[in-house]
Amino acid sequence: MSSNYLIIMAGGAGTRFWPFSRQNFPKQFHDILGTGSTLIQQTAERFEGICPQENIYVVTSREYYDITREQLPFLTDDQILLEPGRRNTAPCIAYACFKIAKINPNANVVVAPADHIILKPEEFRRRLTLALDYSQNADVLVTLGITPTRPDTGYGYIQFDDSDDQEVKKVKTFTEKPNLEIAKMFISSGDYVWNGGIFIWSMPSILKALDNYLPEIADAFREAQPHFFTEGEKEALDMAYPRCRSISIDNGVMEKAENVYVVLCDIGWSDLGTWKSLHENSEKDEVNNVVSCYSMLYNVEDSILKMPKDKLVVVKDLKGYIIAEHDRVLMICPKEDEQLVKEFVAKAEEFGKHYI
Amino acid sequence: MSSNYLIIMAGGAGTRFWPFSRQNFPKQFHDILGTGSTLIQQTAERFEGICPQENIYVVTSREYYDITREQLPFLTDDQILLEPGRRNTAPCIAYACFKIAKINPNANVVVAPADHIILKPEEFRRRLTLALDYSQNADVLVTLGITPTRPDTGYGYIQFDDSDDQEVKKVKTFTEKPNLEIAKMFISSGDYVWNGGIFIWSMPSILKALDNYLPEIADAFREAQPHFFTEGEKEALDMAYPRCRSISIDNGVMEKAENVYVVLCDIGWSDLGTWKSLHENSEKDEVNNVVSCYSMLYNVEDSILKMPKDKLVVVKDLKGYIIAEHDRVLMICPKEDEQLVKEFVAKAEEFGKHYI
Numbered sequence: 001m002s003s004n005y006l007i008i009m010a011g012g013a014g015t016r017f018w019p020f021s022r023q024n025f026p027k028q029f030h031d032i033l034g035t036g037s038t039l040i041q042q043t044a045e046r047f048e049g050i051c052p053q054e055n056i057y058v059v060t061s062r063e064y065y066d067i068t069r070e071q072l073p074f075l076t077d078d079q080i081l082l083e084p085g086r087r088n089t090a091p092c093i094a095y096a097c098f099k100i101a102k103i104n105p106n107a108n109v110v111v112a113p114a115d116h117i118i119l120k121p122e123e124f125r126r127r128l129t130l131a132l133d134y135s136q137n138a139d140v141l142v143t144l145g146i147t148p149t150r151p152d153t154g155y156g157y158i159q160f161d162d163s164d165d166q167e168v169k170k171v172k173t174f175t176e177k178p179n180l181e182i183a184k185m186f187i188s189s190g191d192y193v194w195n196g197g198i199f200i201w202s203m204p205s206i207l208k209a210l211d212n213y214l215p216e217i218a219d220a221f222r223e224a225q226p227h228f229f230t231e232g233e234k235e236a237l238d239m240a241y242p243r244c245r246s247i248s249i250d251n252g253v254m255e256k257a258e259n260v261y262v263v264l265c266d267i268g269w270s271d272l273g274t275w276k277s278l279h280e281n282s283e284k285d286e287v288n289n290v291v292s293c294y295s296m297l298y299n300v301e302d303s304i305l306k307m308p309k310d311k312l313v314v315v316k317d318l319k320g321y322i323i324a325e326h327d328r329v330l331m332i333c334p335k336e337d338e339q340l341v342k343e344f345v346a347k348a349e350e351f352g353k354h355y356i
Numbered sequence: 357m358s359s360n361y362l363i364i365m366a367g368g369a370g371t372r373f374w375p376f377s378r379q380n381f382p383k384q385f386h387d388i389l390g391t392g393s394t395l396i397q398q399t400a401e402r403f404e405g406i407c408p409q410e411n412i413y414v415v416t417s418r419e420y421y422d423i424t425r426e427q428l429p430f431l432t433d434d435q436i437l438l439e440p441g442r443r444n445t446a447p448c449i450a451y452a453c454f455k456i457a458k459i460n461p462n463a464n465v466v467v468a469p470a471d472h473i474i475l476k477p478e479e480f481r482r483r484l485t486l487a488l489d490y491s492q493n494a495d496v497l498v499t500l501g502i503t504p505t506r507p508d509t510g511y512g513y514i515q516f517d518d519s520d521d522q523e524v525k526k527v528k529t530f531t532e533k534p535n536l537e538i539a540k541m542f543i544s545s546g547d548y549v550w551n552g553g554i555f556i557w558s559m560p561s562i563l564k565a566l567d568n569y570l571p572e573i574a575d576a577f578r579e580a581q582p583h584f585f586t587e588g589e590k591e592a593l594d595m596a597y598p599r600c601r602s603i604s605i606d607n608g609v610m611e612k613a614e615n616v617y618v619v620l621c622d623i624g625w626s627d628l629g630t631w632k633s634l635h636e637n638s639e640k641d642e643v644n645n646v647v648s649c650y651s652m653l654y655n656v657e658d659s660i661l662k663m664p665k666d667k668l669v670v671v672k673d674l675k676g677y678i679i680a681e682h683d684r685v686l687m688i689c690p691k692e693d694e695q696l697v698k699e700f701v702a703k704a705e706e707f708g709k710h711y712i
Contacts (some may be wrong), residue, residue, distance in 0.1 A: 006467045019670075101525060281445070294707045312711045314375075314687040314700050323688065330663070331670040332679065332688065344652060344670050355668045 005107045007052040010025050010040055010068065010114035011083055012058040015345045015356070016338075018274060019329030020306050023356055028114035029067045031273065033282055034292050039272070040114040047122050050128060051110065057081055057100060058114070059092045078229055084241045089215055091244040093199075094210055094239070097230045101203050108136045109206065111199040111249075117281060118163055119268025122154065131200040131263045133201040141209060141254060142168065142200040145193030146264035148268045151183035154273060156195035156250065159186075171260040174250060193262060193288060196269055203269045205259070214252045217244045227248040243321040275338045277321050279304050304335070329355055360488060361463045363452040364409040366416040366424065366470035367439055370376035371712070372629060372694075375685030376662050379712055384470035385423045385544060388628065389638055390556055390648050395628070396470040402477050404653045407466065413437055413456060413531055414470070415448045434585055438703035440597045446608040447600040449555075450566055451593070454577040455584045457559050465562065466490045467555040467605075473637060474626025477709055487556040487619045490524045494705055497554040497610060498524065502547030502625045507539035512606065514695060515542075516618050525617040530606060549618060551606065561615070569612045573600045602706060631678050631694045635660050658693070685711055 013026045021027035028040045037045065044056060053074045059081040061070055068080055081096055081165065093111055100107050110128065118124045131142045145158050156176045160169035174195065178186065186192035201209075210218040220243040227236035254260055270277050282290040283306075291299060293307035298316040306324040307313055320335045333342065348355045369382045384396045393401065400412060415437040416424055424436055437452055447556040448520075449467055456463050466484065474480045487498045501514050512532045516525035530551065534542065542548035566574040576596040581591035610616055615675045624631050638646040638660075645656060647665035654672040662680040663669055671679065676691045687700065703710045 019668075021495075077366055297605060298696075310684060312685045312691065312704055312707050314374075314685070314704070316689045316693055316696070318688065325686070329670070330681070330686070331667045331674040332674065333670065337672055340654075340672070347652055348668055348670070351668050355650075 002052050002055060003106060003107045003108050003136075004051045005057065005100050005104070005111060006044075006047050007093065007111045007116050008040065008043055008056065008058045008102075009089060009092055009111065010058050010064065011086060011092060012085075012113075013061075014115070014116065014273075015304075017275070017278070017324075018341055018345045018356065019331050020324050020326045020347075021164050022327060023353075024063065025067065025327075026115075027272070028062075029064070029071060033117065033280065034284070035288060035315055038071055039117065040068070042117065043114050044072055045113060045191045046118060047110070047112075050125060050132070053058060055107075057096050057272045059083060060114075070278050082234075082237075084234075086239050087244045087246045087336075088248045090210075090214055091221075091241065093206070093249050094214070094217050094221045095224075095240075097206050097210070099206060100226045101229050105203055107203045108132055109199075109201055109203060111224055113197050113271070114196070116215060116269060116271050119231075119270075119281070120266070124265065124267040125267075127238045127263050127267065128133075128200070130167060131239055134202045134261065134263075135202050135205065137202070139205045139208065140201065140259045140261050141205060141257055141263075142261045142263060143171070143197040143254065144198040144200075144265050145169075145270075146196045147264060147266045148187055148192065148194050151180060151187050152194070153183050155271075156197075157183070157186050157192045158195050158262050159192050160264075162191045168263055171254075174255045176250075179315075193264055194269075196265065197271065199249065199254075200263075207254075209253050209257050213256045214247070215231070217247075217252075230349045244324055261342050275335055275341075276305075278296060279335065281317065358408050359460060359464050360461070360502070361413065361458070361465045362400075362403050363397065363413045363449065363457050363465060364399055364414045364447055364468045364470045365443060365445060365446060365467065366414050366420065368469075368471065369417075369442075370471070370629075370693050372697055373634070373662075373680075374697055374701045374704075374712065375687050376680050376684045378683060379709075380419065380630075380700050381422075381423065381683075382471075382584050383660045385420070385427060388634065389473065394427055396424070399468060399470050400428055402474060402480060403468075408480060408487070410507060410668065411463075412437075415439060415452050416470075416682075417442070428679065435578075438593075440590075440593050441601070443597060443600045443602045445605045446566075446570055446603045447576075447577075447597065449562070449605050449629060450573050450577045450600075451580075451596075452572070453559065453566070454581045457563060458581055458584050461559055461561045465555075465559060469553050472625060472627050473639070474554070475626075476622070477627070479623075480623040482620070483619050483621045483623065484554075484556070486523060487603055490595055490617065490619070491556045491558050491561065493558070494559045495564065496617050497561060497613055497616045498619060499524075499610065500525070500552040500554040500556075500616045500623075500625075502552045502623050503620060503622045504543055504548065504550050507536060508541050509533055509536050509551070511627075513539070513548045514551050514618050515548050515695075524617045524619055527610075527618050530611045532606075545665065549620055550625075552621065553606075553627065555605065556619075561628050561695045562609075565609050565613050565615075566656070570603070570608045572609075573603075576600055631660060631691055631697075634662075635691065658691070683710075684709065 062082040159173040220240040224236035224240040285303040290304045294312040296314045303321040418438040515529040576599040580592035580596040643657040646660045650668040652670045659677040
């Protein structure tokens, strides 16, 4: 029996892909690249041969229970963890770890976001296996470090110790979203990688780290633990969550711990956090358009048409635009202005909750 | 009892407002200006006080029977004339006239398209009353001539005899869609008006004119006439229509007859034949946008958003565009290129009948 477990974090309600990604149907549940499976389905599939399906746990919001069941029908109710509130990744991971620990205190655990893409799954599995081998019997916290391809200022960077030839590198520092100048220095230095947000650790290691660095969160879930896998789980969570502050596992644990390691990966990773990254990672026509519907395009280039599949869209004379529609909202906006989407969403709420 | 009758021609399947106007739901059945009533409803309402509702006859296609009943519920089945095919306006008018003639051979008849707008209905009724008074007891064919406001090359022009001060002017010539140079000459000459496509005549006059200028069409409907208002009407029409060539009443009768008169009108008329005319005739915001839905517009000017009412549309950086959506089709096109809509429709059919 495999002791490898997977925790998929699927509670986000990201609005960066609004109007496509919506509060009641966020990005991770969309087939955003038009490949035939949704991001969360791709995430689960990616671990085939590494984690058996009965060892996959999804942490999400109660409102996404139905979509999760529908998209990952192999999950039992025990494998769908419903957070009563959003508290960033640390409480999410703590909940899942204390739950899995109850049935397997020696689990070897991978934590992965539901909404990233990895274009080289074979290579991903090779590097992940390396990380799992490393974490299994050592008191270490391992993360996947993505070989950077550009000085992106939207990512976190990990500096690693390059002094020996080990395949698993000791982490020196974490830096969140540097400015462009610093990002360029990081890239040229050669000892920085992007933080891929995928973590690997043994159960004893993560529980110890939580106790050390986030004791109030560890306590909250340790007290709730006796109720996990029972009818009292929901009530216990309703008690535990208000005791947790909202904090990421990176801030709360990884940046503080001394035993953090990184496995360098070149796996075609993207967090698909922007329309630009969606454009980059999607199949394009000969004039650089990404199109998800029936279309008649006249003098349209370098644009994204993210529309319901059965829609016919006729466009003339637009370059570098996002044209996106979902459930009663249409957005037509230059790609360059995608940072405005947040403002759009805030303003859209004035027209009604169902528009966001 | 009034002897005034109204024939509304509502068989068109105009595609110029595609994707809004569609084969199964053409323009005349849309509330295209967002006023709360559709074009055909406005047309019928416009004749209040002139033609009693029981004297209103609508000629349309069989496929629009249901919409017609729904939108003009006062009509009996006898008042909804269903053409078995499209043969332009002459057969349409001949059918309606022979039908009305069967119950009132001395009817005084107005023929009006279902899809025009008239912004000054009071003035329209005054001029129409003048025309009806003139036609009632004379062997004349009267048309409404619209005071032109620009050298439009899309309209028909009527030259009238300005030699006396009569309110009803004798018509000299008809000219269809002149080029711009000629249109400008017409305007500056002062004795040309636009052909509004609204005709007024007594029943004896139109039947005589049909006999004279379109005898084969007159014969077809005269032979069908005994079956009108009976169960045999549909079968009789299926016999009559194939005998008719496709020809407009303008070409077939008005341009040939000697007894044609025009009543000059300044009534805020438009045939709403183009997106440009829709833009002109609609309420605009302070930067000249016509908007039919919830919207958030950033640096958008001089554009038309013709969208489903409950849609929220966010647009940035577009000027002079048409953004129109209806039933699975979205079009985003510069207003200047609206003549391409015909091509769009032809091409759209390749994706499926339901897109046109």
